[in-house]
Structures are given as C-alpha cells and as structure tokens.
Amino acid sequence: xxxxxxxxxxxxxxxxxxxxxxxxxxxxxxxxxxxxxxxxxxxxxxxxxxxxxxxxxxxxxxxxxxxxxxxxxxxxxxxxxxxxxxxxxxxxxxxxxxxxxxxxxxxxxxxxxxxxxxxxxxxxxxxxxxxxxxxxxxxxxxxxxxxxxxxxxxxxxxxxxxxxxxxxxxxxxxxxxxxxxxxxxxxxxxxxxxxxxxxxxxxxxxxxxxxxxxxxxxxxxxxxxxxxxxxxxxxxxxxxxxxxxxxxxxxxxxxxxxxxxxxxxxxxxxxxxxxxxxxxxxxxxxxxxxxxxxxxxxxxxxxxxxxxxxxxxxxxxxxxxxxxxxxxxxxxxxxxxxxxxxxxxxxxxxxxxxxxxxxxxxxxxxxxxxxxxxxxxxxxxxxxxxxxxxxxxxxxxxxxxxxxxxx
Amino acid sequence: xxxxxxxxxxxxxxxxxxxxxxxxxxxxxxxxxxxxxxxxxxxxxxxxxxxxxxxxxxxxxxxxxxxxxxxxxxxxxxxxxxxxxxxxxxxxxxxxxxxxxxxxxxxxxxxxxxxxxxxxxxxxxxxxxxxxxxxxxxxxxxxxxxxxxxxxxxxxxxxxxxxxxxxx
Numbered sequence: 251x252x253x254x255x256x257x258x259x260x261x262x263x264x265x266x267x268x269x270x271x272x273x274x275x276x277x278x279x280x281x282x283x284x285x286x287x288x289x290x291x292x293x294x295x296x297x298x299x300x301x302x303x304x305x306x307x308x309x310x311x312x313x314x315x316x317x318x319x320x321x322x323x324x325x326x327x328x329x330x331x332x333x334x335x336x337x338x339x340x341x342x343x344x345x346x347x348x349x350x351x352x353x354x355x356x357x358x359x360x361x362x363x364x365x366x367x368x369x370x371x372x373x374x375x376x377x378x379x380x381x382x383x384x385x386x387x388x389x390x391x392x393x394x395x396x397x398x399x400x401x402x403x404x405x406x407x408x409x410x411x412x413x414x415x416x417x418x419x420x421x422x423x424x425x426x427x428x429x430x431x432x433x434x435x436x437x438x439x440x441x442x443x444x445x446x447x448x449x450x451x452x453x454x455x456x457x458x459x460x461x462x463x464x465x466x467x468x469x470x471x472x473x474x475x476x477x478x479x480x481x482x483x484x485x486x487x488x489x490x491x492x493x494x495x496x497x498x499x500x501x502x503x504x505x506x507x508x509x510x511x512x513x514x515x516x517x518x519x520x521x522x523x524x525x526x527x528x529x530x531x532x533x534x535x536x537x538x539x540x541x542x543x544x545x546x547x548x549x550x551x552x553x554x555x556x557x558x559x560x561x562x563x564x565x566x567x568x569x570x571x572x573x574x575x576x577x578x579x580x581x582x583x584x585x586x587x588x589x590x591x592x593x594x595x596x597x598x599x600x601x602x603x604x605x606x607x608x609x610x611x612x613x614x615x616x617x618x619x620x621x622x623x624x625x626x627x628x629x630x631x632x633x634x635x636x637x638x639x640x641x642x643x644x645x646x647x648x649x650x651x652x653x654x655x656x657x
Numbered sequence: 658x659x660x661x662x663x664x665x666x667x668x669x670x671x672x673x674x675x676x677x678x679x680x681x682x683x684x685x686x687x688x689x690x691x692x693x694x695x696x697x698x699x700x701x702x703x704x705x706x707x708x709x710x711x712x713x714x715x716x717x718x719x720x721x722x723x724x725x726x727x728x729x730x731x732x733x734x735x736x737x738x739x740x741x742x743x744x745x746x747x748x749x750x751x752x753x754x755x756x757x758x759x760x761x762x763x764x765x766x767x768x769x770x771x772x773x774x775x776x777x778x779x780x781x782x783x784x785x786x787x788x789x790x791x792x793x794x795x796x797x798x799x800x801x802x803x804x805x806x807x808x809x810x811x812x813x814x815x816x817x818x819x820x821x822x823x824x825x
Contacts, residue, residue: 281776287768333773340758341782376667506697506747519696524716525668525723591669591714591723593698602699604712617712619699627750656773 291329297321303641305334311408311645312652316629318638325633325641330626335656343616348374348448348583351616356442358618358654362401363442364393364433365596366654369618371446372527372592373605377585378448385573386450387529392566393433393445394594395559396463399470400429401597402556403477405649409549410481412646413490421477425470432462448583450576463567470560478553491545495632495644498543505631506624509599511648514551515543521595528594533565545647552649555597584611598622598649620654658682660729671725679711679728680739686715686724687744693717694724697745702755706785709736709761731761733784740765758783 278300283289294300304315313334319327339358343351351370358366368390375382407422430440435458437445445452481487497507502515512519520537522530538554540547585607593602599621608614625648632648633641658681660673674682686694694715703710709731715724728738740763741748752763753772760781763769771778780787 279776284770284776285766285768288770333771333775336773338782341787344783379667503695504744504746506745506751508696519716524718525721588666589669589671589725591699591725593714593723600698602714604699604701604714606703615703617699617701617703619701619714623750624747627747 288329291317291319291327294319298326301638305331311650312655314626314650314652314655316641318641320638323637325636325638327634328630328641330629332656335652337657339657340616340618343370343613345612347611348585348613351613352446352448353442353444355618356444358620358657359596359598359601359622359651360441360653361404361651362397362597364397364445365594365601366618367442367444367446368394368594369592369601369603370605370613370616371448372594373590373603373616374448374583374585374613376590376592377588377605377607378579378583380449380577380579382450382577383574384529384571385454386575386577388566388570389451389455389575390446391528391530391533392563392570393436393443393451395562395566396429396433398597399556399559400426400433402552402559403429405552405597406477406481406549408649409491409545409643409646410487412642413487415481415484415487418477418480421480425473425477428462428466432459432466435459435462447576449579450574454575467560467563467567471557474553474556474560481549488546490640490643491549491647492542494545494636494640495647496542496544497628497632501631502543502628505628507599507628509596509621509625510548510551510555511625511628512599513537514540514547516541521593521600525593527592532569533562535562545643548647548649582611584609593619596621598651598654599625618654618657620657622648622650623655623657626650626655665722668721669723669725671727673727673729675730676728676738679726680741682726683713683741683744686726691719693719697741697748698723700741700748700751700755702759702761702783704733704759704783704785708733709759711738711755711761713741736761738763740769742766757781760784 278292283292298319298321301318301320302315303318305313315331315334317329317331318325339354343354346354348370352367355369356363356367403422403425407419410418433443434440435456437443497511497515499515499517502512502517508519516539518537518539523537535558538551538558540551587607587609589606591602591604593600601621602619604617605613606615628648629645632644636644658674658678660675664671686692694717696716698714698716700711700713703712711728713726715726731738738761740752742765749766749768750772752766753769755761756763756769757771757773758781
C-alpha cells in the first residue's frame, strides 16, 4: 500500500480535504515497498493504525524512530527506522590513520566509550602481533570494569525512568558520577575518554584517581545494595517487568543476541570467558546467568554483573604489576597486510572489530560489530502483543545505545 | 567446496567458499553437532577493490578458535550471496547493513532495504569507488592519496581510482 499524497481534512471546512505532497515522514512511505517485509508491514488490516514513535522521543534512548502498528492499545508489529545518527564511522576510519580511528570510534558507545575505543586499538595490536605491557593490560581492565559499572548503574536508572519512576535515576547518577569523575581524573575527559593507545594506555594511574577509587571502593557494594532496595520489591516495577519481553534460548541465539539479554535466558556466553582476551584469564569471577529471560531477569543480571565487576576491580588493584604503560612502537604504524578479528565483552554484549590492513598506515577496512545493533532487533519479536507503554519497558531492558547502533 | 585450504593465524581459522556453496557450508557449520557453531558473531561486507566479499565470524563451544568464513570472488557489478537468515534471523540487520553500504544482494533476506541511508539514496558509501570530500581526515604517512591526486574522477583511469587490497 503506497500513498502518493496524504489527504488531510481542512480546518476551515470539515467537508473539504486537502491533498498534501507525501514525504518520507508520512506514516505510509510515499514509495513502493522495497522488500517483502515492508509491503507486509505497511498493509493495514481493519482496526489497525500506524503511530510514529521518535526519532526525538526520550524513551527511545537517542534518535531511534519506531513505527508501531497498533490495534487498540496493543502493538501488532513494529518497524525500527535507523540512521538518524549515522556518521559513517567505518568510512571515516578508512581515510584516517590507525591513531585517528581511536577517537573516531570513541563516541560509538557514548555511555561506555572505554569499550568502543578499544576496537581499533586491539585490532591493530593483533595485526602488529604486539605485546602490551602487563601494567597497561591491568589498567585497561580496571578502566573497563569501572566503566561497566557506570553503564550498568545508568541502565537501572533508565529502565525505571521509562517505567515512570523518577527517583532511581537520581541515585544511578550519583554512582555513575563518582566513576565518571574518577575516570576524568585518570584520562582528562568525562565521557569520551580517548585513553587507550595502540600498545598501551595514555598515562599511568595518578594520585587523584587512586584516592577517588579508594573512597568509592569503600562504599560501592553497599551503595549497589541500597539502590537495589528501591526497585527490587517495588510492586509497580516488578509487575511491569516480570514476565514481560520473555525470550527463550533458541530465539536469543537465532537473533544473534549477546550480553545481558542472552545471559538472562541462561546461556553463559561472555567473551571474557568464552574467548578470553587481555588479562581476564588470570582473574577470578563468575558469569552470572538467569533462567527467566524477561525484563526483570535482565535487570537483576545487570546488578549481578556490577557486583562481579567490583570483585574484579578488587583483584586488579591487588595484582597490579609495576612497569611501563606503553610498548615501544613507532609513531607511524604500518601493519603487515592481513586480517584480524577481535571481540570484547562490553556492558551491552559482544563488541567486535574486523580489521583489514593493506600495509599502509590507514586501515583498509574497519568493521565495527556493535552489540546493541543486534540486540535491538529483538524488539520486533518481543513487543508484538504487548501494550504500547510496555514497548518502552522492553526496549529499555535491552539497553540500546544509538551511537553504536547508527555508527 | 573450499576455494583454498583453511588457514589459521593466532586465534582465528579462516576458510573461503564460493557463492554456490555458501549456504551449504553455513548450514553444516550451524547444524552439525560436531561443529556446533551456534553463535554468529558478525556478518559484514568487504570491498577489496577487485571484488566483493562477505565475511562471517562464528563461535562454537566445541573449539577454542574463532571461525572466519569468507564468501569470496563476488563480482563488483552484481554481488549476490544466499542469505543466512534461515539459520540466524538476527543476521537480517547485518545483511541489510552490508546491502546498504556495499550493494551486496542477499538472496532470501525478506527485508533487504537500506537501513542507515535515506530511501532515495543511490550509491553505496563503503565501496572503494566512493570518495569522501577532500577535507576528510588524512594521515601524515600516506602522502598523496588517490583521491587527491585524481581530483576529477571522470578523467582518471580506474587503476588510480580504487584503493586495492594487496592481500590474497
């Protein structure tokens, strides 16, 4: 079903219709369907209605536009429309050198950018067969785990905010701000750190960072428990998340999901253990899983993971070796021609990078695999049959970050 | 079935297949309990300058290595590969992205339309014959780039135009 023009009832004369030129912002696209699925989606049966959510809607976590097909208050189907934040990072990376790629990849996952900036770094190190000093590896793990806790804290706040609770996000921000200020003392920036370097990290641990970290460590676990008390047995929260957006294992695997949404179905796939990188093999931690696979399980899983991260940070601080934090490498990097694939576990799932070098100082191809891009696809499976308001709850429980999704 | 013998480097094993065998190979890797590759880590397109490739990365609990499957030698003017959405529905968006960026047609994908670029957009941005504006970030070591040397693509020879991978 296509519409060349949209008919709008005139405000002056109710019997009069005005034809306005159709644009791509209309509910039904003004061009013939481009795929089988699009034809099916924009064909409305009796009583069905299309509504547009976003791209400027606060509960879509960025600039995601979702076209909802509803029947009454129930969602029948939905079609996410991406690209409002597309910057072409992969293309820009191909045109800069390897060092440029770090700051280009930084804003991909803007609430946990320590992970997205690791992509070109680790890929290039693998192409170069470079050994990173052990102290640098430990500092990286420390920064990653701190950032994971900050991101998970924010997730809890966002989830509650999308369900209408305003208080939890204030507490989340207290916790997150402590970590962000700590990382700012370490890296010089609050959000887009640009801290990792090919061959190490930019700068050793400093006094301010360590004293902030010490302060935070003394009450981190306690603070986590307190935040949890606010939501765990809150009846509104529990009833709006338990049993909602339930995924089973096979569907989650078929949907290429990773990270907390996959582990909430009971599959213990965590890249830190499934395919260890950095110094994770030397550290002791569990992979928390849940069996239920619903929004509540995903929420609980995030808290469990934050607790494990505190445990990892504790070990890292005890085992931190001395030594340099940068390998001796030339400023101009020309990896030998080759391909490299690396994957790390970000707060949202498996962040991957496939890099091809052609022997020049620019990446020939730098493919970034973003976990929230693949996880977001699940809303198409999870939301149909639920109420419109629950669409937000389900989407928030998948924790999408549009910076990475739109690249 | 394979175009060349498997290659292993560090923690990745690499196999190359042709388009004709791509879906059989992927089905075997996914369904055969001996392989058990049930996690599709990534699907992406690559333009080597001479031809197109589709690259899959797979993970299995049965093996410690990543498996990279390269569907090789797709012609640049009409790249077509069978879709893997019948095994992993989640590959749908990955394939949509590869279509959007490279123009690779995934046969059997029910939703093959542009995902990032607007619907009326016509070119494929990640192809090597797509140039950025001249003020794009440049690297100090590369010297003159092809893009700068041949400022007018219409008068340039195709060899100069495309950055080619020296990789085999």
